[in-house]
Amino acid sequence: MPGFVVKAERDxxxxxxxxxxxxxxxAITQEADLVCxxxxxxxxxxxxxxxxxxxGFAFLTxxxxxxxxxxxxxxxxxxxxxxxxxxHRIRIKCRTTANDLEYPTATDLWPTANWMEREAWDFFGIxxxxxxxxxxxxxxxxxxxxxxxxxxxxEDPTRQDKDDRFFGR
Amino acid sequence: MSKVEKPDYWQKDLVHGRDLSELTTLNLxxxxxxxxxxFQNVLTLxxxxxxxxxxxxxxxxxxxxxxxxxxxxYQIPTLTDRMNYCSSPINNMGWHMTMExxxxxxxxxxxxxxxxxxxxxxxIADHIxxxxxxxxxxxxxxxxxxxYQWREKIYDIYEExxxxxxxxxxxxxxxxxxxxxxxxxxxxxHIVDELPAGLKEFDSMLLRNRIFMDRTxxxxxxxxxxxxxxxxxxxxxxxxxxxxxxxxxxxxxxYQDFDFIIPVGTNGDTYDRFTVRQEEMRQSISIIRQAxxxxxxxxxxxxxxxxxxxxxxxxxxxxxxxxEPLIWHFKIVMGETEVPAGEVYHCVEGGNGELGFYLVSDxxxxxxxxxxxRPCYIYYQAYPEMIKxxxxxxxxxxxxxxxxxxxxxxx
Numbered sequence: 001m002p003g004f005v006v007k008a009e010r011d012x013x014x015x016x017x018x019x020x021x022x023x024x025x026x027a028i029t030q031e032a033d034l035v036c037x038x039x040x041x042x043x044x045x046x047x048x049x050x051x052x053x054x055x056g057f058a059f060l061t062x063x064x065x066x067x068x069x070x071x072x073x074x075x076x077x078x079x080x081x082x083x084x085x086x087x088h089r090i091r092i093k094c095r096t097t098a099n100d101l102e103y104p105t106a107t108d109l110w111p112t113a114n115w116m117e118r119e120a121w122d123f124f125g126i127x128x129x130x131x132x133x134x135x136x137x138x139x140x141x142x143x144x145x146x147x148x149x150x151x152x153x154x155e156d157p158t159r160q161d162k163d164d165r166f167f168g169r
Numbered sequence: 170m171s172k173v174e175k176p177d178y179w180q181k182d183l184v185h186g187r188d189l190s191e192l193t194t195l196n197l198x199x200x201x202x203x204x205x206x207x208f209q210n211v212l213t214l215x216x217x218x219x220x221x222x223x224x225x226x227x228x229x230x231x232x233x234x235x236x237x238x239x240x241x242x243y244q245i246p247t248l249t250d251r252m253n254y255c256s257s258p259i260n261n262m263g264w265h266m267t268m269e270x271x272x273x274x275x276x277x278x279x280x281x282x283x284x285x286x287x288x289x290x291x292x293i294a295d296h297i298x299x300x301x302x303x304x305x306x307x308x309x310x311x312x313x314x315x316x317y318q319w320r321e322k323i324y325d326i327y328e329e330x331x332x333x334x335x336x337x338x339x340x341x342x343x344x345x346x347x348x349x350x351x352x353x354x355x356x357x358x359h360i361v362d363e364l365p366a367g368l369k370e371f372d373s374m375l376l377r378n379r380i381f382m383d384r385t386x387x388x389x390x391x392x393x394x395x396x397x398x399x400x401x402x403x404x405x406x407x408x409x410x411x412x413x414x415x416x417x418x419x420x421x422x423x424y425q426d427f428d429f430i431i432p433v434g435t436n437g438d439t440y441d442r443f444t445v446r447q448e449e450m451r452q453s454i455s456i457i458r459q460a461x462x463x464x465x466x467x468x469x470x471x472x473x474x475x476x477x478x479x480x481x482x483x484x485x486x487x488x489x490x491x492x493e494p495l496i497w498h499f500k501i502v503m504g505e506t507e508v509p510a511g512e513v514y515h516c517v518e519g520g521n522g523e524l525g526f527y528l529v530s531d532x533x534x535x536x537x538x539x540x541x542x543r544p545c546y547i548y549y550q551a552y553p554e555m556i557k558x559x560x561x562x563x564x565x566x567x568x569x570x571x572x573x574x575x576x577x578x579x580x
Contacts, residue, residue: 004270031512032270059397061516062525062547064540078540080514080527084397084411087418091514112400115550123234138227138579147235154232154239 004033036091045104057081060110065124123148206575222553230579237539250336253577256295256520263517267526277472281423289453295520296446299572329353343481344474385440389567399551403522409437415518439570504534545577
């Protein structure tokens with residue numbers, strides 16, 4: 001029925017290597033066709049580096065910020081890595097609290113992370129330690145908010161007909 | 170206008186032995202005819218040699234990711250249209266396939282082959298735009314005027330299929346809104362039969378043209394290793410010698426049924442990017458030809474949708490005349506169908522590279538989060554490195570050969 005392939009053998013290689021991280025990896029889940037590694041923030045850089053250097057995930061497809069209002073671990077970063085040789089992708093998630101919004105940068109591993117992290121800063125207010133040029137990228141410099149956060153209203157706040165009830169949540 | 174902050178090593182400028190006052194700051198853009206889009210580059214020049222570039226983007230940022238959080242799933246294709254507007258159908262199909270992956274729908278082969286035809290037409294249109302503009306920026310106006318007529322013919326096909334030419338909003342989640350008309354099929358066959366000759370004419374104008382070769386070989390090069398580190402995908406990566414193509418590495422939409430070649434370059438310069446795109450157009454024609462043959466061999470001549478009434482909008486005439494389709498139409502439009510909660514990443518080979526959709530659904534009527542991996546946005550950050558130490562006129566050519574589309578860059 002599903003129109004995708006799960007690469008179980010490749011996934012197992014990743015799981016075996018990641019087991020060495022012990023408690024720093026909080027969970028490993030299967031989300032549709034991709035394996036997702038949930039990692040604590042202090043180990044995210046180490047994990048990315050290990051995956052890049054030892055398991056061939058040499059290509060950073062994308063990384064983006066996330067916001068889950070009302071949860072204890074309110075913010076998050078999601079990385080998609082790609083091992084082009086083996087045709088294998090994985091997802092890495094790293095959640096954090098609203099008081100502790102500083103991630104280690106991935107620009108030392110992949111120069112392409114530069115603008116992706118600037119986007120995460122611009123839209124979610126997530127900081128990156130060691131980033132060479134962390135400033136807003138798509139919004140104007142003096143924009144007063146982080147617009148992709150869920151509490152930033154998209155619609156005119158005085159409208160009565162566009163609240164979350166109408167969107168199923 | 171913002172001034173470039175010159176790094177420390179230029180304060181001394183021992184390398185060039187020049188006085189700093191001899192350096193020029195030049196604003197290339199935001200509205201400059203040669204940038205073919207709205208983005209700014211503040212160049213620091215020594216004579217005509219580029220020393221540094223500061224990029225400013227975001228002039229047409231429209232917050233698609235935020236807008237998508239307040240739009241039902243079937244309203245999102247109109248946002249994807251406006252990303253890479255030179256090949257909107259690929260973006261549309263990419264979004265439909267992302268949703269199909271989330272819901273778990275499998276499509277009839279006929280629908281997939283029709284999608285392949287449209288996507289390859291879009292790729293040809295995209296590459297025609299890019300390659301003729303390379304010619305234009307190198308001083309050859311002829312291809313821009315003559316080869317562009319093929320793009321017009323492809324837009325005529327879009328118009329016949331969906332009614333729109335540029336922002337197509339083509340197809341639906343789970344299939345097609347209506348069948349291609351006879352005229353559309355006729356036009357597709359016309360393209361397949363006649364375009365190779367047109368491309369040959371295009372080749373004869375530029376491919377071995379001494380002036381064009383002198384201008385483009387070695388202009389704005391990037392190596393394979395650097396290109397991968399910068400997240401290049403698509404023709405720009407292949408020009409640097411890496412044979413990565415999503416159609417082959419993660420086949421979607423039955424691309425595994427087709428036989429085609431992935432052209433690669435060696436130097437990753439403007440000439441290689443030009444030739445890779447030229448060859449890709451020929452391969453696209455061959456794919457369309459194969460798709461037409463496969464469609465003829467299929468016993469199924471009518472199916473247009475997957476058999477999932479709770480997700481696929483029924484044909485309009487049925488909605489007006491029958492009970493069941495009316496109910497489904499109402500439920501879909503009002504967002505009363507159950508969306509599974511889950512996360513999917515789906516990518517397609519867009520005109521510029523890997524176009525990815527990372528969709529997080531929490532079971533609501535709209536995406537909880539939709540992240541768009543726009544290939545332009547990711548590879549455009551390598552631009553300063555590619556033009557450093559080159560001439561200003563090479564910077565223009567490099568930009569047009571990278572095919573930076575402002576809509577996709579800024580989303």
